[in-house]
Amino acid sequence: MGEIIDIRTVTVCRYITALREGGSLPALAEADDDFKYVLKFRGAGHGVKALIAEFLGGEIARAIGLRVPELVFANLDEAFGRTEGDEEIQDLLQGSKGLNLALHFLSGAINFDPAVTVVDEITASKIVWLDAFITNVDRTFRNTNMLMWHQELWLIDHGASFYFHHSWTNLEKHAQSPFSLIKDHVLLPQATQLKEVDEQIKQLLKIEKIREIVECLPDEWLQWRETDLSPQEIRAAYIKFLEIRLRNSNIFIKEAKNARQALI
Known part of the structure; x- marks a missing residue:
């Protein structure tokens, strides 16, 4: 069976910047464990189905010996994003409260x-x-x-x-x-x-x-x-x-x- 899968849950505490690549508008964010993550939002594009595909694809890749950044469940609370100036991003954050998905940010990659x-x-x-x-x-x-x-x-x-x-x-x-x-x-x-x-x-x-x-x-x-x-x-x-x-x-x-x- 190999290692038991243990997916951590973090709470996002700081929105750093949008990563404007592709249509889903992921973001660089910091969580309460002091690590930076690439955050994928349930309120974007294909919603939770994109997060499901991201999670399953990443963990299957890891299971067969390929390198994938750590995946974590990322919690956005109700108040997160209210001070964001960009209206599109604010809507995205407000529509993504609850559990999202994040990948450990590989700094310098x-x-x-x-x-x-x-x-x-x-x-x-x-x-x-x-x-x-x-x-x-x-x-x-x-x-x-x-x-x-x-x-x-x-x-x-x-x-x-x-x-x-x-x-x-x-x-x-x-x-x-x-x-x-x-x-x-x-x-x-x-x-x-x-x-x-x-x-x-x-x-x-x-x-x-x-x-x-x-x-x-x-x-x-x-x-x-x-x-x-x-x-x-x-x-x-x-x-x-x-x-x-x-x-x-x-x-x-x-x-x-x-x-x-x-x-x-």
Whole structure:
């Protein structure tokens, strides 16, 4: 099973600045543990579903041995943001009271540039496998969503994963999709070891580990207006999606291999 997942909860005490990258308007903030975090808001864009995707994607990446900044649940109280001058940001903060998600801020990190840094074939294959598994559309040349920190590669921004949950229909069909958008993955050219890493990952990512990760999702994020499903039923749906996808990894591996062949 490996390490038991222990997600800390912090309270945000200082809003530092907006990070105007992408549409979700994350922020740099300080919490009551004196650490700085990149704060993702439940009141932004796709709401709690983006936080769910961010959390599941990040913790699955960590479980298979990839580097991800620590994820914490970040509490915003009622009064937070009332003094913020920017009206758009004030609305965002007011609409995000309660539990949000934050990533430990990697001070001094720089964006990964594929023209500068060569990623080894095993690591590249693992990251391509991960993004095909969680259906992450957002690790392209245009937007790599990776950082170099202390000469190590770190993964960030998994909020665009699990896009099936925006329609919440045909779950089994989505779970067995080949994920053709893998053709745009920034590391696909280096991903020569997909079959090998599939075997490695399945030793690390057991069904029990998937369940443990999904069970960490807070009830507060699982009360959706558009469904009568209970939080536990929603968790069960994510577990089912991931279990089916893991069992059928050969489908998305074949797609990624074919896409890679087309590049050569």
